[in-house]
Amino acid sequence: MKKIVIFVLILIISIGTIEIVSARLSQSTEKTLEVSENQELSIKQAIELAYPSAVKWNGNAQLLSAINIDLDKPGKGIGANGKRKNWNISFGVPDTNKYFLVTIHDGVIDGLKDLTTEGTSPYLKKEFVGFDDIKYDSPDLLKKALKMGSIYPGKGWAKGYNFMLRKDTGTNIPLMLVIGWNSNQTEMKAAGFNVTTGEYIPPKN
Known part of the structure; x- marks a missing residue:
């Protein structure tokens, strides 16, 4: 689990820079995906918001990962309700190297980027998360962790x-x-949970 925490820390800090190269949505697309300004989203809500753009990119797109971005100004209560304003939602196409990133800032889709790199290994089917498998959302699992x-x-x-x-x-x-x-x-701490069953996953030694 410690290795996972270190990996996540790097993602939270570094992925926030991707918005520099992320493509801005057209005004018409923004209207169809618009949510209230500064709205916080749970991880499942962020995935739901991002998914239509991924399917538009590729009809076979599936979810690879979702992680919040550490862009909030210092303050109390950040993430205390299990929601965050800023997210990176990653999609791919099984058995290909196709990779697509949806960036969400202040609860609104702010960037779409095809980050497919030729010559990279294909994403295996076992790497993807089915949307129907997400039975427990981040507010639920934060309560369990606390x-x-x-x-x-x-x-x-x-x-x-x-x-x-x-x-x-x-x-x-x-x-x-x-x-x-x-x-x-x-020291960073992490609690892992099965999002289908809600079961706590003990750290690996």
Whole structure:
């Protein structure tokens, strides 16, 4: 689990720079996908918002991962309701190297980017998360994580509570990580859950 936390930390910090190269939506597309300004979204809501754009990109697109971006200004309560304003939702096409990123800022789709790189290995079917497999959303699983009493919101970088969804290909579990810090802000902590059953997934040794 520690390796996963480090990987997630890098994603949360670095992926936020992708909006620099993300394509702006046309005005007509924005109207069809518009939500209230500054709206916070759960991870499932963010995926629902992003999915139509992915299908428009490729009719066989499926979900690879979803992770919030650490762009919020410092403050209290960031992610405390299981929702965030800024997300990166990644899609691919099974058995191909096709990759598509939907960036959400302040609850609105802000960028669409085909990041397919020729020569890269294809994404296997087992890497994708089925939308119908997501029975438990980030607010639900944050509550479970907080009851465990060992995760606290970040106060500096990786602020508040952070969320990531992906497939654990080793166990074939659609896994959501609720990520925070220990009580004295010296070490990142994460709790993993099966988003289909809500079951807690103990860290691997």
